[in-house]
Amino acid sequence: MQVTIRSLLTTCFVFSALLGAGAEATAATTPAQKEVESNPRGQILSLSCSSCHGTDGKSAGVIPSFYGKSPEYLETALKDFKTGKRYSTVMGRHAKGYTDEEIHLIAQYFGTVWQNNK
Amino acid sequence: MSHKISRRDFNKLLVTGVAGSALGIFGTIKPAFAAQKRVVIIGGGFGGASAAKYLRKLDPSIAVTLVEPKATFYTCPFSNWVLGGLRTMADIGQTYTALKSRHGVNVLVDSATGIDAAKATVTLKSGKVLHYDRLIVSPGIDFKWSAIEGYSEALSRTKMPHAYEAGSQTILLHKQLLAMKNGGRVIICPPGNPFRCPPGPYERASLIAHYLKAKKPKSKILILDAKEKFSKQGLFKKGWDTLYPGMIEWRSGPTGGKVTKVDAASMSVTTDFGVEKGDVINVIPPQQAGKIAFKAGLTDASGWCPVNPSTFESTIHPGIHVIGDACIAGAMPKSGFAASSQGKVAAASIIRLFQGKEPAPPSLVNTCYSLIGTDYGISVAGVYSLSPTGIIEVPGSGGLTPMDADADHLREEAMFAEGWYRNIAQDIWG
Numbered sequence: 021m022q023v024t025i026r027s028l029l030t031t032c033f034v035f036s037a038l039l040g041a042g043a044e045a046t047a048a049t050t051p052a053q054k055e056v057e058s059n060p061r062g063q064i065l066s067l068s069c070s071s072c073h074g075t076d077g078k079s080a081g082v083i084p085s086f087y088g089k090s091p092e093y094l095e096t097a098l099k100d101f102k103t104g105k106r107y108s109t110v111m112g113r114h115a116k117g118y119t120d121e122e123i124h125l126i127a128q129y130f131g132t133v134w135q136n137n138k
Numbered sequence: 139m140s141h142k143i144s145r146r147d148f149n150k151l152l153v154t155g156v157a158g159s160a161l162g163i164f165g166t167i168k169p170a171f172a173a174q175k176r177v178v179i180i181g182g183g184f185g186g187a188s189a190a191k192y193l194r195k196l197d198p199s200i201a202v203t204l205v206e207p208k209a210t211f212y213t214c215p216f217s218n219w220v221l222g223g224l225r226t227m228a229d230i231g232q233t234y235t236a237l238k239s240r241h242g243v244n245v246l247v248d249s250a251t252g253i254d255a256a257k258a259t260v261t262l263k264s265g266k267v268l269h270y271d272r273l274i275v276s277p278g279i280d281f282k283w284s285a286i287e288g289y290s291e292a293l294s295r296t297k298m299p300h301a302y303e304a305g306s307q308t309i310l311l312h313k314q315l316l317a318m319k320n321g322g323r324v325i326i327c328p329p330g331n332p333f334r335c336p337p338g339p340y341e342r343a344s345l346i347a348h349y350l351k352a353k354k355p356k357s358k359i360l361i362l363d364a365k366e367k368f369s370k371q372g373l374f375k376k377g378w379d380t381l382y383p384g385m386i387e388w389r390s391g392p393t394g395g396k397v398t399k400v401d402a403a404s405m406s407v408t409t410d411f412g413v414e415k416g417d418v419i420n421v422i423p424p425q426q427a428g429k430i431a432f433k434a435g436l437t438d439a440s441g442w443c444p445v446n447p448s449t450f451e452s453t454i455h456p457g458i459h460v461i462g463d464a465c466i467a468g469a470m471p472k473s474g475f476a477a478s479s480q481g482k483v484a485a486a487s488i489i490r491l492f493q494g495k496e497p498a499p500p501s502l503v504n505t506c507y508s509l510i511g512t513d514y515g516i517s518v519a520g521v522y523s524l525s526p527t528g529i530i531e532v533p534g535s536g537g538l539t540p541m542d543a544d545a546d547h548l549r550e551e552a553m554f555a556e557g558w559y560r561n562i563a564q565d566i567w568g
């Protein structure tokens with residue numbers, strides 16, 4: 021399968037457009053699936069974070085946990101790491117890799133994914 | 139069944155209308171089980187086990203079979219800590235219990251001996267044949283044994299371990315270090331690029347130095363490198379000068395670092411500049427994709443596997459995804475973190491493809507922590523995305539620990555290294 025950048029970007033755009041029309045509300049079997057279908061780009065952006073912060077942001081060790089935090093809290097924290105307003109040893113280097121829009125999607129993903137585990 | 143509607147679902151409900159079928163919101167339609175999708179995964183290391191867990195976590199309707207010959211997987215990450223006496227082998231052993239019991243992965247202790255891409259089947263050593271709708275291959279690396287004259291797999295098992303796959307190799311090198319006399323010489327021979335874990339040999343030198351400084355302080359470490367420069371070079375050299383002054387010498391390829399020949403009888407290695415003798419010799423040979431990737435015809439002339447950078451699907455055999463060290467992933471290094479990140483992207487992509495939808499554009503991450511001393515950690519971080527030329531590092535992101543980082547910063551990174559290991563192990567095998 022050949023996927024061009026243009027088609028990927030278009031697809032992403034079309035997805036968000038479709039989302040508004042509710043076309044993604046297909047037969048979801050699990051909360052996790054619901055999450056994927058409503059914010060697929062947010063999910064792809066977020067999955068790598070758990071390598072340091074733990075699955076769904078639940079950290080076992082010294083690296084901060086963010087499981088259970090709100091989307092608003094996460095968005096502010098990530099933006100502050102990005103601008104350097106909040107001090108970090110490592111996190112600022114990561115936060116600089118995302119646009120504000122991507123940070124918003126990540127915050128939406130982790131800010132809601134834990135609610136499905138309730 | 140709970141009928142509580144979340145804000146997100148509520149919004150969806152508002153915009154769905156009659157045509158959009160509100161049924162899905164209450165989860166009353168289940169996919170037909172006759173059409174249950176099957177994913178087979180070869181290799182239960184960083185890439186494969188991540189893909190297995192996340193496929194099941196994100197879509198439990200998929201049947202996932204993981205094939206891995208080892209009942210306990212010893213991680214290369216933190217194996218240098220074992221060499222430095224900071225961890226035991228038990229600390230770095232991961233098992234498949236949680237993948238089986240918690241995540242419902244069908245784990246087979248077996249190995250793949252053949253892949254038939256046309257029939258979409260995998261044959262195992264036991265004789266079993268597995269059918270798949272999509273296959274993920276994450277076999278790690280194989281060594282080019284003949285690249286250095288005199289070196290062989292047999293020699294790696296006796297006198298000159300590579301310790302670049304963790305397990306018995308780690309134990310052997312550790313034993314040799316423990317048996318070495320005070321005043322002995324350790325030689326480490328890293329390969330040229332590309333290879334697994336670019337900072338690995340230099341973290342190894344650091345943690346061996348940590349052990350020697352405490353127990354055998356008259357000893358020396360000589361790094362004979364095939365390369366002209368190496369990962370986090372400035373940071374490593376600064377750390378060595380601070381913690382182990384005079385103990386570690388590094389020679390680049392053009393200045394007599396490239397090893398062309400080894401001799402076990404005299405415990406020596408030969409470079410363009412002459413012969414060097416060592417009491418412990420750690421040869422890390424050049425590498426290529428794991429054997430099964432070659433056998434299945436997934437590799438190109440480089441010895442690694444070309445893939446679609448969006449889904450990690452092989453550009454040679456559709457339906458087969460190659461992740462981890464074995465694949466060609468543009469700017470990403472060959473690391474456990476990268477392999478796991480790729481495993482998750484492949485899992486999410488496969489789920490979308492099964493649903494007949496276009497996969498979301500990928501986003502990938504890597505962080506490699508290296509420990510130089512117990513309170514001295516450094517890192518390289520990177521965020522990666524897709525560009526017309528493949529996977530690139532997002533401009534302006536990532537980078538190294540600053541050269542002028544103070545002691546508090548370095549201590550925090552050392553603590554984060556430890557935190558990272560706990561969390562990634564849990565995120566993959568837990």
Ligand SMILES: Cc1cc2nc3c(=O)[nH]c(=O)nc-3n(C[C@H](O)[C@H](O)[C@H](O)COP(=O)(O)OP(=O)(O)OC[C@H]3O[C@@H](n4cnc5c(N)ncnc54)[C@H](O)[C@@H]3O)c2cc1C
Nearest residue numbers: 181183184185214215249250278335462463473474475477
């Ligand atoms: C000394 C050292 C230190 C390192 N430190 C770090 C670190 O701090 N951070 C980091 O991110 N990375 C680190 N790495 C790199 C990391 O170990 C690798 O990049 C990572 O293991 C790659 O994952 P993978 O899934 O491609 O391969 P692996 O993790 O090696 O897994 C491959 C698996 O496939 C199995 N397999 C192979 N062939 C078959 C077959 N035919 N059938 C079934 N199963 C098969 C193997 O048994 C193996 O378990 C380090 C490496 C070394 C050597």
